[in-house]
Amino acid sequence: MQNKNYIGSIIVWTLALVPVVLWFAAPLGSGRFSATSIALTSLGQLTALVGTCLFALNLVLSARLKFVANLFKSLNIMYLRHANFGKYAVVLLLFHPLLLLGTYSGGSLGSAVQFLLPSRDWPTNFGFLSLALLVVLVVLTLYLRPKYHIWKWTHKCMGLAFFLGALHAWLIPSTMGTYLPLRYYVLGLSFLGLTAYVYHTILGRFLVPHTTYMVSNVEVLNNRATHVTMKPAGKAIRFEPGQFMFVSFDDANVGSESHPFSITAGPNEDLSITAKKLGDYTEKLPELKVGARVRVEGPFGAFSHTRAEHSRQVWIAGGIGITPFVSMAKALARDPKYRVMLYYAVHNKQEAVYYDELKKLADSSGGALALELFCSDEQGKIDASYISAKNSDLKNADVFLCAPPSMIHALKAQFLALGIPQSQLHSEEFSL
Numbered sequence: 001m002q003n004k005n006y007i008g009s010i011i012v013w014t015l016a017l018v019p020v021v022l023w024f025a026a027p028l029g030s031g032r033f034s035a036t037s038i039a040l041t042s043l044g045q046l047t048a049l050v051g052t053c054l055f056a057l058n059l060v061l062s063a064r065l066k067f068v069a070n071l072f073k074s075l076n077i078m079y080l081r082h083a084n085f086g087k088y089a090v091v092l093l094l095f096h097p098l099l100l101l102g103t104y105s106g107g108s109l110g111s112a113v114q115f116l117l118p119s120r121d122w123p124t125n126f127g128f129l130s131l132a133l134l135v136v137l138v139v140l141t142l143y144l145r146p147k148y149h150i151w152k153w154t155h156k157c158m159g160l161a162f163f164l165g166a167l168h169a170w171l172i173p174s175t176m177g178t179y180l181p182l183r184y185y186v187l188g189l190s191f192l193g194l195t196a197y198v199y200h201t202i203l204g205r206f207l208v209p210h211t212t213y214m215v216s217n218v219e220v221l222n223n224r225a226t227h228v229t230m231k232p233a234g235k236a237i238r239f240e241p242g243q244f245m246f247v248s249f250d251d252a253n254v255g256s257e258s259h260p261f262s263i264t265a266g267p268n269e270d271l272s273i274t275a276k277k278l279g280d281y282t283e284k285l286p287e288l289k290v291g292a293r294v295r296v297e298g299p300f301g302a303f304s305h306t307r308a309e310h311s312r313q314v315w316i317a318g319g320i321g322i323t324p325f326v327s328m329a330k331a332l333a334r335d336p337k338y339r340v341m342l343y344y345a346v347h348n349k350q351e352a353v354y355y356d357e358l359k360k361l362a363d364s365s366g367g368a369l370a371l372e373l374f375c376s377d378e379q380g381k382i383d384a385s386y387i388s389a390k391n392s393d394l395k396n397a398d399v400f401l402c403a404p405p406s407m408i409h410a411l412k413a414q415f416l417a418l419g420i421p422q423s424q425l426h427s428e429e430f431s432l
Contacts, residue, residue: 008068012061015053016050016054018185019050023179025181026182027179040100041099041100043099044099045176048169049186051091051093051095052165054088055162056189056194058082060196061078061079061082062082062155063197066300073302074303076244090138097128097131123168123171126164126167126171127172130164130165133161133164134158137154137157147280148279155201159201162193166187166194170187210295211235211295211296212295213271215290215291216229217290221274226282230294237298238299239263239298239299240299240306241263241266241267241304242262242303242306242324243298243327244261244262244263244299245260245273245299246259246298247295247296248295250294253288254287260300261323262402263323263324267331267334269330274353301428303402303426305331308400308426309398310396310398312340312393312396313341313399314340314341314343314397314398314399314400315343316345317344318404321401321402322358322402323354329358329361332368333361343372345382345407346373352373355371383411394420395424397424401427
């Protein structure tokens, strides 16, 4: 799966770089790089064009459209790329005024300061307002790490930052204003990005397809995690074992924020999720009322044993990363051709909230599933060498990992060093 997830990235970069080709095709003569100041102005225009298009395309990615996510093989992979595209767009847009500074300041420090300050030139003001808002939002998101509901609001404001930038691009005198193919292309992508933003972020509650469920049971596991079971109010969703969904509860005790959760239900079971108590939201889940309405968006993801090449597989779960494997383990009873070794890595035995259930599944699987509990307080950190020593046929197996990002990145590097092909390593990352 993982060696084919670059199609989406190639499409995004191709679309973002088309304006560069159109800019060079514009009939402006050959003097665009004839002097230093002119060259810097030209580069400033190019960084703005690519940054704006990348920003617009990132708004499309944030809309969680399934056909777009499929270009990246899964929504999880798309979101990882989305974060990178956002960083590149910000850097490119920051370079835009810096590269223009020399031309518009005339070499004077006073003029340079004046250029960067608000003025009566509203097209320019829109550009600086857009950039200032974008920088604030990026700093909040990437470095200050706000709580989830604040993080979601920062992302909602991204559309405003882009709208101001689009106004700047529309109104400012530039090559884009005089060469219609370039103008229509950039404005077309801008319209596409804003449409995706309005569709999902502003009107998502009314327009985004969803399924309604009702909470049927709430159970606290080992005082560390909350297991929520839901029954469909109408038609149930169809999912593959290992997939996840976005869930929002209509319950004043919890709030209506939408959060992603792995599905822990097996075939023919009521839909269920399990969340570790990690923050304000998950701490409140035990207060959920039976009968509360649930809005389900999804399912999403390609993290499933059924999509792998080999029936021989190794699964590695770190903490609450066990949840997608619970669904996958339950599904093994339907297809006994698989031979799976599951390593359940936790800090101590008390954290292994699903150990007893998984042990029963393994004992009744007829050899399809084997389970090993790995406790770091007694055994240290689990690593690829340990797993390789116990699985001599690892190069002919698919390896699935679901754990905190640092654990996944470390294990992937170790498996690659052991000669396991990248195409046989599959991961689902979550942040603590």
